[in-house]
Amino acid sequence: DSGVTQTPKHLITATGQRVTLRCSPRSGDLSVYWYQQSLDQGLQFLIQYYNGEERAKGNILERFSAQQFPDLHSELNLSSLELGDSALYFCASSPTPQHGYTFGSGTRLTVV
């Protein structure tokens, strides 16, 4: 157990639907990062939050949004889902960059 908790582990949904992925960071970590990993691509940075505020944004689609709550857990919302959104979605947390990121076990999203 890395200390970063992601739920659900697996999600199967239909095109056009909306889903919410949840992440609880490791205790004491204020930063939360979301990454997408498709079969034919590496880890793609989506978005970072630090203590409730958006800090950095990557190639996140407009159909996707995220937020970090006062208790520091974060949610990634994916809407109007397309087949190409099928991927592993990882959440990571970190106290400082020097410690590296601790990744959760990921949510495997399958859009059918």
Add this chain to the structure above:
Amino acid sequence: GQNIDQPTEMTATEGAIVQINCTYQTSGFNGLFWYQQHAGEAPTFLSYNVLDGLEEKGRFSSFLSRSKGYSYLLLKELQMKDSASYLCAVHTNAGKSTFGDGTTLTVKP
């Protein structure tokens, strides 16, 4: 933008030494990470280089040359369990890490 290159695949023999290279072009460089990722699992942190030079951690060492935009991960005394994908990631002062596509290492007996 950022550009990170690493070989797609490498094969090595159990007990041997292997070096996985990573070259990058970026602005606002803060440091370089190496992660290990087994198939279907989350990446796990191996090393973080900020200054030029070699850092050793047991069987794994990581080297950085900021002027050349170059890093390598050195794995010694290879074991079968070292078969995995190795990801190079550049961390910038924009607060995010950009990952390379990873090098899939296969260790053969």
